[in-house]
Amino acid sequence: MTELASYNFAYLDEQTKRMIRRAILKAIAIPGYQVPFASREMPMPYGWGTGGVQVTAAIIGPEDVLKVIDQGADDTTNAVSIRAFFQKVADVAVTTHTADATIIQTRHRIPERKLSEGQVLVYQVPIPEPLRFLEPRETETRKMHALEEYGLMHVKLYEDIARHGRISTTYAYPVKVAGRYVMDPSPTPKFDNPKMHMSEALQLFGAGREKRIYAVPPHTDVVSLDFEDHPFEIQRFEQSCALCAAHGVYLDEVVLDDKGGRMFVCSDTDNCEDRREHGHSGEMLAPSKEAAE
Amino acid sequence: MATPLVVSEVFKSFTMHLRDGLKLAVVNDVNFSVASGECVVLGGPSGIGKSSILKMLYGNYAVDAGQILVAHRDRIVDVAAVDPRTVLDVRRHTMGYVSQFLRTVPRVSAIDVVAEPLLARGVDAGEARDKAAALLAGLNLPRELWNLPPATFSGGEQQRVNIARGFITDHRILLLDEPTASLDAANRKVVVSMIAAKKAEGVAMLGIFHDEEVREAVADRILDVSAFSPRKAVAA
Amino acid sequence: MNDTPLFKVSGVSKFYGQRIGCKDVSFDLWPGEVLAIVGESGSGKTTLLNCLSTRLMPTAGSVEYRMRDGQFRDLYHMSEAERRFLMRTDWGFVHQNPADGLRMTVSAGANVGERLMAIGDRHYGNIRATATDWLSRVEISTDRIDDQPRAFSGGMRQRLQIARNLVTGPRLVFMDEPTGGLDVSVQARLLDLVRGLVNDLGLSAIVVTHDLAVARLLSHRMMVMKDGYVIEQGLTDRVLDDPREPYTQLLVSSILQV
Ligand SMILES: Nc1ncnc2c1ncn2[C@@H]1O[C@H](COP(=O)(O)OP(=O)(O)OP(=O)(O)O)[C@@H](O)[C@H]1O
Ligand SMILES: [Mg+2]
Ligand SMILES: [Zn+2]
Numbered sequence: 157m158t159e160l161a162s163y164n165f166a167y168l169d170e171q172t173k174r175m176i177r178r179a180i181l182k183a184i185a186i187p188g189y190q191v192p193f194a195s196r197e198m199p200m201p202y203g204w205g206t207g208g209v210q211v212t213a214a215i216i217g218p219e220d221v222l223k224v225i226d227q228g229a230d231d232t233t234n235a236v237s238i239r240a241f242f243q244k245v246a247d248v249a250v251t252t253h254t255a256d257a258t259i260i261q262t263r264h265r266i267p268e269r270k271l272s273e274g275q276v277l278v279y280q281v282p283i284p285e286p287l288r289f290l291e292p293r294e295t296e297t298r299k300m301h302a303l304e305e306y307g308l309m310h311v312k313l314y315e316d317i318a319r320h321g322r323i324s325t326t327y328a329y330p331v332k333v334a335g336r337y338v339m340d341p342s343p344t345p346k347f348d349n350p351k352m353h354m355s356e357a358l359q360l361f362g363a364g365r366e367k368r369i370y371a372v373p374p375h376t377d378v379v380s381l382d383f384e385d386h387p388f389e390i391q392r393f394e395q396s397c398a399l400c401a402a403h404g405v406y407l408d409e410v411v412l413d414d415k416g417g418r419m420f421v422c423s424d425t426d427n428c429e430d431r432r433e434h435g436h437s438g439e440m441l442a443p444s445k446e447a448a449e
Numbered sequence: 450m451a452t453p454l455v456v457s458e459v460f461k462s463f464t465m466h467l468r469d470g471l472k473l474a475v476v477n478d479v480n481f482s483v484a485s486g487e488c489v490v491l492g493g494p495s496g497i498g499k500s501s502i503l504k505m506l507y508g509n510y511a512v513d514a515g516q517i518l519v520a521h522r523d524r525i526v527d528v529a530a531v532d533p534r535t536v537l538d539v540r541r542h543t544m545g546y547v548s549q550f551l552r553t554v555p556r557v558s559a560i561d562v563v564a565e566p567l568l569a570r571g572v573d574a575g576e577a578r579d580k581a582a583a584l585l586a587g588l589n590l591p592r593e594l595w596n597l598p599p600a601t602f603s604g605g606e607q608q609r610v611n612i613a614r615g616f617i618t619d620h621r622i623l624l625l626d627e628p629t630a631s632l633d634a635a636n637r638k639v640v641v642s643m644i645a646a647k648k649a650e651g652v653a654m655l656g657i658f659h660d661e662e663v664r665e666a667v668a669d670r671i672l673d674v675s676a677f678s679p680r681k682a683v684a685a
Numbered sequence: 686m687n688d689t690p691l692f693k694v695s696g697v698s699k700f701y702g703q704r705i706g707c708k709d710v711s712f713d714l715w716p717g718e719v720l721a722i723v724g725e726s727g728s729g730k731t732t733l734l735n736c737l738s739t740r741l742m743p744t745a746g747s748v749e750y751r752m753r754d755g756q757f758r759d760l761y762h763m764s765e766a767e768r769r770f771l772m773r774t775d776w777g778f779v780h781q782n783p784a785d786g787l788r789m790t791v792s793a794g795a796n797v798g799e800r801l802m803a804i805g806d807r808h809y810g811n812i813r814a815t816a817t818d819w820l821s822r823v824e825i826s827t828d829r830i831d832d833q834p835r836a837f838s839g840g841m842r843q844r845l846q847i848a849r850n851l852v853t854g855p856r857l858v859f860m861d862e863p864t865g866g867l868d869v870s871v872q873a874r875l876l877d878l879v880r881g882l883v884n885d886l887g888l889s890a891i892v893v894t895h896d897l898a899v900a901r902l903l904s905h906r907m908m909v910m911k912d913g914y915v916i917e918q919g920l921t922d923r924v925l926d927d928p929r930e931p932y933t934q935l936l937v938s939s940i941l942q943v
Contacts (some may be wrong), residue, residue, distance in 0.1 A: 290788065290791070299765075303765065303766045303769060305769065305803060307773075307799055307800070307802040307803025307804070308799070308802075308803075310802035310807070311788070311791055311795045311798070311799050311802060314794070314795045314798055314802065314809060314812065314813075315791055315792060315795050317809050318792055318794055318795065318813070318830075318831050319792075319831065382807075383807055383808060383809040384807050384808045384809075385808055385809050385810050386809050463927075464929075465934070466930070466931035466934050466935075467931070467934055467938060504926065504927075507922075508920055508922065508923060509920075509922045509923055509926040510923065510926060510927040511919075511923055511927050511929065533905060533906045533919055533920035533921075533923070534715055534718065534905075534906075536920050536923075537905055537920070554877065554880070554902065555873035555874070555876070555877050556873065556874065556877045568884075569884075
């Protein structure tokens with residue numbers, strides 16, 4: 157602690173936080189628009205969510221309760237170390253319970269539990285520019301955003317259908333925000349796209365290496381792009397969670413042994429635990445649970 | 450309009466810049482007119498300027514001075530002075546031209562080459578092709594050639610395509626540059642009767658015919674171009 | 686005859702520092718009219734074409750375009766958004782190198798469909814049907830619809846570029862050496878195709894070429910450029926059959942027959 161005492165609250169100096177907050181305010185004022193900001197070096201490598209960490213550091217206060225997830229889980233190395241980082245540099249309370257958190261920093265998922273007013277969801281974003289894959293020139297993509305020229309996004313979806321017979325994009329599925337800017341929702345599964353629409357929570361996106369911040373304010377239209385004859389659809393899982401029997405949630409496939417045994421479990425570990433605590437049990441758990449009783 | 454074509458005081462020379470600006474006077478003070486239903490034949494020796502006159506009338510050659518007045522739509526147009534767009538409109542609607550050689554367009558079939566002037570005037574494609582087919586049949590072009598591009602046709606076959614193309618419209622003025630040069634006797638007769646039919650319709654025609662027999666058959670009047678030759682003036 | 690020009694150019698000049706790109710060019714282009722701009726390498730053809738198509742801002746001059754609502758607009762005073770919209774709807778631009786005008790890594794169908802999607806077409810089946818129709822109109826076998834232009838020959842790429850441009854029914858198409866870099870037989874096919882499309886669709890076109898045979902076959906009217914100046918212009922037949930200027934005579938005499 158003595159060593160860390162030389163750092164300001166939440167690691168960043170107040171000057172930097174003000175700069176980032178200005179970028180955030182601008183991003184909220186122009187939903188979906190990528191605001192450039194002077195991304196700082198953080199004591200962790202790019203790819204570890206330095207953009208999200210800077211956003212969190214700029215908005216977090218002593219009263220906040222922080223939750224960090226990676227692919228829906230609170231206990232991965234990445235999530236654990238970011239949570240530990242803020243405990244050290246901001247001395248804030250942390251939680252794994254979605255409902256208790258005031259700030260949730262995430263990589264690759266949106267919690268299953270509906271977020272509520274006052275909560276902030278901070279996304280770690282690797283590539284903020286949805287047009288990049290078809291138009292590598294930054295000057296051109298900026299112009300396309302400015303002039304609302306988004307035909308290219310549909311070219312990408314067209315290619316999907318031509319090649320696979322359907323829109324096969326499942327992650328980072330492009331959305332149009334508030335009827336104006338096309339936005340990359342970061343590599344969340346398209347399963348989560350509908351959760352962004354009219355969310356009560358504030359959603360902030362930070363891309364550290366690319367030095368961009370963007371936002372979706374509460375109660376904002378977020379529409380996934382599609383074709384009339386190939387409408388947007390989320391992934392559907394036939395199975396239910398092997399642990400908590402949840403239906404209609406995002407499931408991860410877990411390989412059990414080298415004989416091809418596998419099971420599907422909730423990607424959102426907090427939601428899964430919560431359900432089990434409330435008495436739900438999946439096929440994998442049911443027998444052992446009964447045996448234990 | 451009884452006289453749809455009037456040529457007045459036309460002068461034409463060529464300046465050959467690649468040959469030290471050599472100036473070649475072709476015709477001086479050309480004056481004549483062609484009435485409806487009349488076929489005027491340009492006469493005179495080779496190199497005297499017969500084709501040059503046709504080319505000036507059609508807009509391919511510029512003129513140094515003078516007027517080429519054409520009754521076009523409901524007004525008089527001076528082809529020597531108007532803009533390219535008007536020249537093209539005159540070509541489309543008023544003045545047809547049968548050149549000595551067909552300028553072939555790759556891949557366009559003979560029947561479409563013939564039908565094109567009608568299509569350019571907005572005639573329905575089926576109707577244009579029917580008319581083209583009738584003309585080609587009349588000119589004895591073997592049916593199996595109709596759907597081939599004329600690039601590989603013999604001289605006489607190409608010329609018949611060219612004639613059909615020139616005669617397919619109801620242009621009020623028709624310029625004919627040796628349309629029968631490569632034809633056999635039978636087909637020359639066909640052309641002579643086609644010209645007679647155009648006359649009967651009141652078309653004004655100006656032509657060059659080297660074949661004396663054809664000339665006798667079609668000409669109402671022969672205009673000796675030597676009269677406009679600047680060289681004659683020098684010799685005198 | 687339609688009595689209003691589509692495109693009015695007056696006094697367009699472009700300087701690169703002291704150097705003249707093109708100087709004081711004026712003309713009107715009418716609906717359905719094809720204008721060829723010819724001249725040797727470096728004479729300013731591409732500079733002029735780029736100024737006319739607003740890809741380049743000229744140093745002086747103005748260009749007015751008659752919009753679909755019949756109103757003339759000064760192109761150099763339009764907003765960039767309007768200009769870009771015009772360029773992908775009512776105009777086409779066919780580049781000499783198809784790679785400059787195509788997306789080489791997306792399928793032929795998407796290349797043709799892009800403009801439709803850009804103007805808000807959101808029905809995959811319709812977009813694909815239109816793309817299929819256009820591929821056949823430019824004589825590309827429709828079973829190539831999902832292939833990328835990378836796998837196409839030069840002639841096919843050029844035809845694909847043309848389809849991509851014409852799919853929105855533009856009224857004006859700019860072409861920079863559309864047959865350059867193609868084999869002679871491939872050129873003939875392309876020219877014939879372009880000629881047919883221009884006639885059928887009643888397009889206006891401005892075609893830059895150094896090939897007088899292309900000018901003869903495609904254009905109604907032509908302009909000869911030298912050192913950035915238009916030195917001669919007129920009906921294409923007239924300029925080629927009776928060239929007046931020394932330079933035009935040289936150009937015409939240095940080719941076999943056009
Ligand atoms: N970006 C530039 N900067 C400086 N000079 C230029 C530039 N672009 C063209 N020029 C000059 O302007 C003149 C006209 O060039 P332009 O490219 O317009 O010719 P062109 O007729 O299209 O030639 P080509 O037939 O080779 O394509 C030339 O002298 C050329 O070197
Ligand atoms: Mg050029
Ligand atoms: Zn579960």
